[in-house]
Amino acid sequence: MKRFVMIAAVLGVAVAGVSQAATVAEVKKTGVLVLGTDPTFAPFEFKGPDGTIQGFDIDIARAVAKDLGVRLEVRAVGFGALMPQAVTSGRVDMAMSGITITPERAKVVSFSQPYFRSAQVFIVRAGNPGKFAWPASVKGKVIGVQGNTTGQFVANDTLKPRGATLKVYDDFAAGLADVRAGRIAALVGDAPTVDDLKKRLPGQFEQAGKDLAAEDYGMVFRKGSDLAAAANRTLARLKASGEYQNLLKKWIVQK
Known part of the structure; x- marks a missing residue:
């Protein structure tokens, strides 16, 4: 992550x-x-x-x-x-x-x-009702990140210059709640997290667009x-x- x-x-x-x-x-x-x-x-x-x-x-x-x-x-x-x-x-x-x-x-x-080889990805509601895509849909969108994570670092460096507004969360679960409620367009997280969410919470979340950045644990x-x-x-x-x-x-x- x-x-x-x-x-x-x-x-x-x-x-x-x-x-x-x-x-x-x-x-x-x-x-x-x-x-x-x-x-x-x-x-x-x-x-x-x-x-x-x-x-x-x-x-x-x-x-x-x-x-x-x-x-x-x-x-x-x-x-x-x-x-x-x-x-x-x-x-x-x-x-x-x-x-x-x-x-x-x-x-x-x-x-x-x-x-382990991972990647930072965009997590959205299942079905991607907002049609969020990277990098086409970043400008003007509110995107969540967890504080003090590589996701926040990459987002600051990559998304803000493209016109995105970042919302920082202490708790990753709070960011997911805002994704589910449609209060933010997407949440930056680790690729394995998306797979785990699909397993534990079927029909609620999915990845949107391409990977934001690759990383090694x-x-x-x-x-x-x-x-x-x-x-x-x-x-x-x-x-x-x-x-x-x-x-x-x-x-x-x-x-």
Whole structure:
């Protein structure tokens, strides 16, 4: 999804955390790998009926913990506090929450190799009654974005110059409610979110037009941590064994 935090607002916190990078040895010593995530981004991370946090990201993090020989502990952290403050301060050992790899973020945290290719898209009411299309229908339209996300960053850079008015939401669900009610023309979100909405709320939402921008998700660690290399080894193992493809089939709605 997601999710862009301006570098200047967090630089002081990030610098303070650089010298405290968690290591594989430290995690093994404690016996616990602490994952921070914002569980509002199905099917990557969300709370199930029993209240436990589950999803595609969680299963990948669990595989990393297994390869390290430790237990995974999942902590729910609001995205504004998660990326990068919770990582750089040592509140969590790693973060996964549909976090897009960007050069700005890479200045203050370490990323794994990309583990999922996504895209920013326009979400509209099913049937697209407003006939919204990208880029033809942007001028003069009100388009929703979730605050502090890559969707907001791309929209500021791409849609505003074309004459769109952006409405910023703290809560993605509030943006969806406005789409459903016809109060905004479209909401910018991640492509897998559209597929998940079609599954959970059939007949309510769909994607309109072409993708706005492509992006890669990465696992996040404190700057310089060798946990990033460990995560890359797990990711390579999952792909070589076929387990990664099984997780895609389990969690990500295939078109």
